[in-house]
Amino acid sequence: MTSDKQDNNQGIYRHDGENLPEHSGHDSSVIAEQQVRLYWRANIMLLLKLLTVWFVVSFGFAILLREWLNEFQFFGFKLGFWFGQQGAIYVFVILIFVYAWRMKQIDREFGVDDDNNDGGGQ
Numbered sequence: 001m002t003s004d005k006q007d008n009n010q011g012i013y014r015h016d017g018e019n020l021p022e023h024s025g026h027d028s029s030v031i032a033e034q035q036v037r038l039y040w041r042a043n044i045m046l047l048l049k050l051l052t053v054w055f056v057v058s059f060g061f062a063i064l065l066r067e068w069l070n071e072f073q074f075f076g077f078k079l080g081f082w083f084g085q086q087g088a089i090y091v092f093v094i095l096i097f098v099y100a101w102r103m104k105q106i107d108r109e110f111g112v113d114d115d116n117n118d119g120g121g122q
Contacts (some may be wrong), residue, residue: 039110
């Protein structure tokens with residue numbers, strides 16, 4: 001059986017405090033439980049809003065409102081058809097970018113972003 005020191009030299013991770021990974025500047029400040037709840041509330045609210053847009057575009061515009069939207073033209077195509085074939089896909093891609101942008105803002109607001117602006121960490 002080998003000693004802990006030999007195991008540490010071989011790269012085996014132990015919880016004895018000798019070889020713990022380096023902490024970033026964000027690790028030094030612990031987020032209060034209330035802040036965690038507010039963070040997840042903001043996250044879930046953003047998801048609900050984006051999923052609502054996704055549902056309205058994919059199901060509402062492409063299926064339920066297709067006949068009414070087909071009365072309008074968009075680039076020479078009936079609008080309901082266009083949403084069913086291409087428009088919904090464009091909206092989905094836009095939603096991905098909106099989610100990434102807003103989550104970065106929310107992460108910064110609550111101090112859980114991955115940026116090392118404080119000079120600490122790696």
